[in-house]
Amino acid sequence: MKNLGYYNGEYDLVENMKVPMNDRVCYFGDGVYDATYSKNHKIFALDEHIDRFYNSAGLLRIKIPYTKDELKELLKEMVKKVDDDEQFVYWQVTRGTGMRNHAFPSEDVKANLWIILKPLKIKDMSKKLKLITLEDTRFLHCNIKTLNLLPSVIAAQKTEEAGCQEAVFHRGDRVTECAHSNVSIIKDGILKTAPTDNLILPGIARAHLIKMCKRFEIPVNETAFTLKELMEADEVIVTSSGQFCMATSEIDGKPVGGKAPEIIKKLQEGLLNEFLEETN
Incomplete structure (x- = not known):
């Protein structure tokens, strides 16, 4: 079939x-x-x-x-x-x-x-993403992977109309996650990613990213970060089941990231090899 x-x-x-x-x-x-x-x-x-x-x-x-x-x-x-x-x-x-x-x-x-x-194939991780930011108006049980996805549907439409690939949600100044994925940042050689509380889905790809960081002795900080930190990060990473570690080049029309390409490449290669080995 x-x-x-x-x-x-x-x-x-x-x-x-x-x-x-x-x-x-x-x-x-x-x-x-x-x-x-x-x-x-x-x-x-x-x-x-x-x-x-x-x-x-x-x-x-x-x-x-x-x-x-x-x-x-x-x-x-x-x-x-x-x-x-x-x-x-x-x-x-x-x-x-x-x-x-x-x-x-x-x-x-x-x-x-x-x-x-x-x-469907997994995404080409050599390409960089363009993102927009949107206020997170979802309910307070984002850790449950429910079928109630209207906020993500609206976010996806706004993203497409902006000529971008994903939307970053935030509650006030706190970054939560993306409409269809998790978002993390790298700053000064440290991966920072939001804690798995009720405001984000505990992504499987996010968990694999953390494990890969630990394998490469890249420090991990699982605490909330702000929109200011997002925009000033050395790299902004989007993770999901089909895109294990996608780097970002632009948010809301402003250039971001591109300051730690060696870390991005190491993580992308490690995660892709993990996928290929398990599915070989």
């Missing part, structure tokens, strides 16, 4: 799949998701993504109708059905199906599992 959609045991090309109108995702966005990439039909960092997925579901009291091992085996089976050997691997669970009601459905209603797979 060229792509794949899956819903509660049935699968077909994504464009052929149909889901019930009463799936609670339609009314409330009542669910959580996670995503990563595969190469050679091997899924990268699957254990970490599954752990985060179950944690997000648990925080919303959604009972996933599979064990972690069962879900991992299902995802591994599904990626083999797509012809392309480099894929974007996405899955979500919704609270279930029932007539519209804000309160949870009865306990005998099972959660719904979705899987979407499509050919």
Whole structure:
């Protein structure tokens, strides 16, 4: 298949799949998701993504109708059905199906599992990003990877209209994260990245970046930083599952970064090699 959609045991090309109108995702966005990439039909960092997925579901009291091992085996089976050997691997669970009601459905209603797979390569890390900044108006549970993504949708549109690739959110003067990724800075040879509190999603790529810094003996400071620090950083790094370590050249039309290219190159090469080794 060229792509794949899956819903509660049935699968077909994504464009052929149909889901019930009463799936609670339609009314409330009542669910959580996670995503990563595969190469050679091997899924990268699957254990970490599954752990985060179950944690997000648990925080919303959604009972996933599979064990972690069962879900991992299902995802591994599904990626083999797509012809392309480099894929974007996405899955979500919704609270279930029932007539519209804000309160949870009865306990005998099972959660719904979705899987979407499509050919997609990881980003070329040799390219630099242009960013904009936006006030973070999301709710106070950003650590849960929910399906309620309207603020990110609006941010993505504003980013595109500005001719940029990503938006950096901030609450007052504190930088939180990007619309679809985490943001960190390098200053005086130290990586500074926001703490994993309720204002950011604990990114898997962010965690791998921290581990890679420690491998190369680059000091890491997990404390909040300001917009001023962002603009004055030696480097600004954007991380996500598809872009492990992307450097930034511009924010709000002003040049930034470019002062520690040797650190950027070392981290990019290390993270890419990690991905290639795990998916070989």
